[in-house]
Amino acid sequence: MERIELGYTHRPILYEDEVFALISNNVTISLNSESRLPSTVYLTSHRLITVDDANPDSNSFQLRLQNIVSQKTESNFLRTNSKIIIEFNSNSNFFTASDVDENYIFLDSVADKRGLSNLSLGAGLDIPGSTQSQCPWICSICQNMNYTIPGSKCELCGVAGKSVETQQDQEVEHTNTCPSCTFINHPDLKYCEMCDTELYPNLHKLKIQDKPEDQNEPVKSDNCTPPRVLTIRFEKNTAFSFSSTLTKQLEKKLWEVSKNTPLRNLQKQDNRNGNLGGISSIINKSKESEKARNMLLDQALQDLDELSSKAKDIISLAKDIVSKLNQSNNDLSQETGDPDLLIESEFAKYLSKIGIDNPVTKEVAGSSYLRALAREMFEFLEDYVFKNSGIVLVVDAYCLYNKARSFSSVYPSDFIDACKLFGELDLPLKLRKFSSGLLALQASSSANIAISSSIQSEGISGDVFLERINELIDSFGSLSTIQYSVIDGIPLLLANELLFFYEEESFLCRDETIHEVRFYKNVFL
Amino acid sequence: MPPFEFPKIHDFPPFYTKQPVRKTWEVQRRNWADLILSYCKASKKFLLNVSQDLQSDLFNNKNINRSLSRDVLVEILEYMNGEGEIEWDTSVGKQTQCFVYWRKPAEWASLIHTWITSQGLENNVITFFELTNPDPDTNELILDPNEEVFAIHSHVMNRALKILKTQGKVTLFTGSDADSLGIKFHS
Secondary structure (H helix, E strand, O other): OEEOOEOOOOOEOOOOOOOEEEEEEEEEEEEOOOOOEEEEEEEEOOEEEEEEOOOOOOOEEEEEHHHEEEEEEEOOEOOEOEEEEEEEOOOHHHHOHHHHHHHHHHHHHOOOOHHHHHHHHHHHHOOOOOOOOOOOEEOOOOOOEEOOOOOOEOOOOOOEOOOHHHHHHHHHHHHOOOOOOOOOOOOOOOEOOOOOOEOHHHHHHHHHHHHHHHHHHHHHHHHHOOOEEEEEEEOOOOHHHHHHHHHHHHHHOHHHHHHHOHHHHHHHHHHHHOOOOHHHHHHHHHHHHHHHHHHHHHHHHHHHHHHHHHHHHHHHHHHHHHHHHHHHHHHHOOOOOOHHHHHHHHHHHHHHOOOOOOOOOHHHHHHHHHHHHHHHHHHHHHHHHHHOOOEEEHHHHHHHHHHHHOOOOOOHHHHHHHHHOOOOOOOOEEEEEOOOOOEEEEEOOOOOOOOOHHHHHHOOOOOHHHHHHHHHHHHHOOEEHHHHHHHHOOOHHHHHHHHHHHHHOOOEEEEEOOOOEEEEEOOOO | OOOOOOOHHHHOHHHHOOOOOHHHHHHHHHHHHHHHHHHHHHOOOOEEEHHHHOOOOOOEEOOOOEEOOHHHHHHHHHHHHHHOOEEEOHHHOOOOEEEEOOOOHHHHHHHHHHHHHHHOOOOOEEEHHHHHOEOOOOOOEOOOOOOOOOOOOHHHHHHHHHHHHHOOOEEEEOOOOOOOOEEEEOO
16 A cells, blocks of 8 residues: 545546546545544556545555455445455565656655665666656655656756655655754755754765665565455445456556557657756747647547548438438328338438538638528428427427537527527518517518418418417317317427417416316407 | 396306406406396395305306306405495495395486386385385285386395485485384475
């Protein structure tokens, strides 16, 4: 288990390529059957991270998945919680080349175990430059968290980080106060700030004394230390899902793959070449990052383009199917009452709703965007509105229209604004606002071009809906909202609004009973 | 007496729902007022009790299974009160019973007066009792039974007499009780 740093929200900071696989809170962890600490456990593709609920800053640990030796799940029984017992090799990673920089972090926090740290650092140095894994280190100047190789320059300020060696020295020095006045000096100082006593001799002595012991200890630990045990107790029976996810992550071995990504190689090269310090390197650095960002953005947009080209394929496919279906429908039109036919025509209707070939966008249309949009909307919605009794909810129309556009949706406000332009553009649709604020799109018979024949025949008084309602009342005697909605296929909400509207206009009157409200022709007036 | 023939609107279900639209409601209210007046006139009904009459055919249409609610009836009656077509009977409590003036008291007054003069009874003193009850000898009403004045409610009669008095067409002589009120009609 290694101590780690957390982000400011107390979430662990992930490496590149690392992803969260599972997050469990309300668990307690105990290490080597020590006391249980209530914690949150993050299982990522690379690590198992435990964050203590009470002291997240000081008591957060990580366990690399490759260090896990075995795991065992126990279900809950009576009052005991379900738990996972994970055995892991705590020291093995100190001696693998790839993990040197991780040790580095580890040392950072447990510097008082000087012996151990010395040695592991030594191990790190034995493999110069070949270390590939990216473990965060903190720049001593600007406190920036870097993900490059320790000892290279800080990404932010460009000042070379302390080599592993010097860093280690620093750690050692930290523990050394001034021998005469006990003042804790800055690591770089050779003489005590307070009393001018020489600081170094002590340190050297200390190091020399320590070293022999160190060399023995790790060897011992590497071979002989028994695997340590981490027990995670879960509420109820959630341990199983956790364990299965853990097993999956262990099988994937993402941590091995991640070390060979091109981006990392790039960075590594940079670190080697750019040994120049100062402003030029900062500029270079920012240029590099900009280039990388642009590349990334380009790639992302290319993906989008690909997506839209796919969408176009689907649209053309849909058109093909529609035309084919139409052909077959014509053939079959003699047979009536065929359920398959009905389904097919439904399907055709659905397909015909897909696809506007070349949607108007703000970029293309510029200042005439709304007008162009209104025209396109009209072309698309015309059929839909007339097929649906001449009135549709704006919400429905909006959804349908956006679905047809597939990828480049319009804003609701743009949609409404464009609807308002119908009248101005002489298009026979109009936006109708009911007293409740409900918006509907209605075929307007007042427009010059009478598109719908039904409107032409009925449109003498100008209000098709009133005529239709009167017609229905004549045949049924009275009309309820639900009836109206069902018979004419008008959305219930809209049917309701329409009936209320005509009641308000004194064309209708109501009969209210416990069951429902029925509308009659207004004979009072 | 032939049963009262309800108008067509009496079988119109929305007639029993208070219309939310003001314009429609005003017409509906008027329709109800007219119906109540003509119904009472046909059945010679002077008193309308809200609770009792709600069960009657007038307000409870069993054919279409609709009935007027008490609140709506009271609202209609309040409106009629404002129009002078009914008067709440204040002796029995608030909004429980009312006199229906299917003829306004003034109309009653002139009706009585013309009838008295046509009978040549002016300048005679008649008691209130004689006016509203049959003659014990002939068993005939002073007010002709064939006339609508027949069995006029005493409250309504009082109102009519008061109107005649203000017009100076009668002189009232107060008796020991309401029935012995003396009335002298002037021409």
